[in-house]
Amino acid sequence: MNFLLEFYNYRILAEYIPQFYEGLCTTLKISFVALFGSLAIGTVFACLRLAPNPILWRLAASYVQAIRSTPLLVQIYIIYFALPEIPLLDRRLNELEGGILALALNAGAYMSEIIRAGIQSVARGQVEGAMSLGMTYIQRMRHVVLPQALARVVPPLLGQTAILIKDSSLVSFIGVSELFSAGVTVMTERLIPTEAFVTVALGYLVIYLVLLWASNWAQRRLAGP
């Protein structure tokens, strides 16, 4: 027991359970909101990217390239520190809003690529089959293209969600108290880096394993016959 205490002092750690718990909740909350934002952004940009109008698809392609070619941390700094007052809010974004917005904009670019690939992976013949039966654009999308695209898109979207949750650790840099900053608090207050960060790592690992399991389950479930 003493050996374990030396390496991993769970007694000190027990005092910080509320901080870790709150941090974990904040991490999940941020990620959850950013996930929905990124799915909305991703769907819109995937559709724009597939639009016949060259202005629209170039716009969408530039957005994706700009996001992919710059670090998330820089994007977070620009949105939190450099963005001026938002007209409708009459103030600047607070750290939570800025962090969520940056995460959503960032993940949205990657989501849009996944969704676009999913839509494009549905064979041309499937669309022609639907057209030959007199289905309208909306009917073709709803009954034929999207159900097939969704089955292919869910596993990579879950993978991207795992990345989003890990990336959310970066919003601690602008002062959001989430799981990672709970670890920083423990390290600075009690000078026990091992306990602090091994615990944080385990927290993220558990979230990741749950998503991995969900992805595998979805893959089996949606693979069809």
Place this chain on the structure above:
Amino acid sequence: MSETILITAPLLMKGLWLTIKISMWTVALGSFLGFVIGLIRASRMKILKAALGVYIHCLRGTPFLVQLYLIYFVLPATGVEWLKFEAFPAAVIALSLYTSTYVSEIVRAGIEAVPKGQVEAARALGMSKWQTLGHVILPQALKLMIPPMTGVYVLIIKGTSVVSVIGITELLRAGEQAALRYPSELMTLYGLVALLYFVYCYPVLRLGRWAETKFGRIENSL
């Protein structure tokens, strides 16, 4: 505005140079490590394969930021002398370990994408395992690996921005220092930092797209 840019340019350029240095070291070390792991993952060494699977999941399952802290703060706390890293090697090692998980999966997918008939034909001609690997599998697999590999290199470049937290004055931290001096020019300075990252990453992304049209693509689980 242009004055600020001129004054802070040397600082930012120094930061960019450090970013390039860290990323180049990582590209070399991470690719090598990932390549070895990928070869093992594609082989039939069961126990080693499983162990490396755990390694990959552990690194994929935690944020890079946490890994960096574990290596820079936690490993020295173990008291083992050779685990006490300076900031720069700590950054390169953390980034390389993180990179190796991506590279290894690409290497494995590339090898597995080579049709089985190729191996059978080589073995039927009397080639040894290693000859088959060197003369038949790898030449075909390497081409398939190039496009996704460029994606990993972009990931590395972007990842270097995170090592600013352990006190390395790379591009982003240089930008922060400049911003401290000219708080009224935040947008310009961070915009400039973003632009420099873009200029570094974008050609690599384009190279990847070009390679993809030339060599084709493999399904990978990135």
Place this chain on the structure above:
Amino acid sequence: MDNNKNKTVKNFIIKVEEVSKTFHTKGRKPVVALKQVTLQVEEGEVLVIIGPSGSGKSTLLRTLNGLETVDAGHIWIDNVDITRKETNLNQIRQKVGMVFQQFNLFEHKTALANLTLPQTAVLKTSSGKAEATAMALLNKVGLEGMERSYPSQLSGGQQQRVAIARSLVMKPQIMLFDEVTSALDPEAVRGILELMESLAHQGMTMVVVTHEMGFARRAGDRIIFMDGGEILEEGTPQIFFDNPQHPRAQFFLSQVL
């Protein structure tokens, strides 16, 4: 044909007038697929289009339900000009069934659902009624007991039967067949051709692009030979197969027969 002597005006369900189409691909030479093609099809007629690959026969077929747009000319289906922008192509396509070489069954749906979906979605049939129609048709094409199978669980011949049945649920006036036996095993080909022949006997108007010369001779009312985007020869199966006039038709027949 001399219209002055023959006063009965024929009811052409398909009329194609001077239709042209060129494909433009970036970085490649433009390909002329159709050169001022004109033809008519009567109600209940079985028209078979043959010709070498790249002759434009599939393109011509695909213009008939608007899957391919045309550069010039007009196409009337049941007296509606489908080349006009205002025409609702989806309404036309309900009347014109199409069967494809690669079946194009909806991969995520069972055989039964492939037949019910177009009824419930397009025709707004109630699902109970749609299912009854679907079951009856699946039985008719010889797929009893297969209704719960997914396309990937069926053989090529079975998939093509489902595809034919799926077109038939819309109760089309015209059926288009685009090389429907080209992707099938030899054993499966016969069954599909028999199914098509029985459709022809029931009076269905059919336009068939095929390489099956036996079928063309047995089931066709009229043969069209195309090459280079043009109709080079036209006639009854007997006249065409026994005594082709155009040198390219003669050459083609010498290769395939």
